[in-house]
Amino acid sequence: MKFSILRGTSFVHTLLSNKIKNGDVVIDGTMGNGHDTVFLAKLVGKEGKVYAFDIQPTSIECTTKRLMETGLNSLEGIQLLQVGHENIETYVKEEVNVAMFNLGYLPGGDHTLITKPNTTITALHSVMKLLKKGGLISIMIYYGHEGGTLEKEAVLTMLENLPSEEFVVIKTEYMNRKNDPPIIIIVEKK
Numbered sequence: 001m002k003f004s005i006l007r008g009t010s011f012v013h014t015l016l017s018n019k020i021k022n023g024d025v026v027i028d029g030t031m032g033n034g035h036d037t038v039f040l041a042k043l044v045g046k047e048g049k050v051y052a053f054d055i056q057p058t059s060i061e062c063t064t065k066r067l068m069e070t071g072l073n074s075l076e077g078i079q080l081l082q083v084g085h086e087n088i089e090t091y092v093k094e095e096v097n098v099a100m101f102n103l104g105y106l107p108g109g110d111h112t113l114i115t116k117p118n119t120t121i122t123a124l125h126s127v128m129k130l131l132k133k134g135g136l137i138s139i140m141i142y143y144g145h146e147g148g149t150l151e152k153e154a155v156l157t158m159l160e161n162l163p164s165e166e167f168v169v170i171k172t173e174y175m176n177r178k179n180d181p182p183i184i185i186i187v188e189k190k
């Protein structure tokens, strides 16, 4: 994909691609339609591992299809887990380089199945523990739906209060875009 700030995902992928190399262990905390899982799988290659989480069976189906279309389905290191990301620590036991979260609902899916403040915050705390020094977490906060503002506020408050000796946190916002554009956060472990 050509780089453009028109899509927040393009912005995030460009940043993260500088951090991920062959053989790395990474997490997709919100698999959804599988775009980020495929992006991560390409970069870690057959030596690496991708742990992808979502609560919806349709996410697993859609992501499996997308991996097949790109010829990545044979990679043994990809685990598509129909499990809430609040359980990350049960499944991931090694240090990770990168973790991605896209908060909100599944585009084209059930708009009532949304990420929630408590489970998102539990997942973020887990990932911060597992993250290597210099590792990155990306969080795209979509909040235009019912319940979205509550989650946005909870996540922003938690991130604002992270100890600055341990983490660097950057927030990027669209300034002239209508209809609740996503907020993009990058966290780096020092």
Ligand SMILES: C[S@@+](CC[C@H](N)C(=O)[O-])C[C@H]1O[C@@H](n2cnc3c(N)ncnc32)[C@H](O)[C@@H]1O
Pocket (backbone or CB within 6 Å): 029, 030, 031, 032, 033, 034, 035, 036, 037, 053, 054, 055, 056, 059, 083, 084, 085, 086, 101, 102, 103, 104, 105, 106, 107, 113, 114, 115, 116, 119, 142
């Ligand atoms: C904005 S979408 C993710 C889009 C995805 N990154 C992509 O590339 O298509 C948010 C996803 O979070 C999922 N979700 C909701 N609660 C979750 C939880 N507790 N753990 C993991 N995923 C969850 C939803 O089912 C939805 O698919």
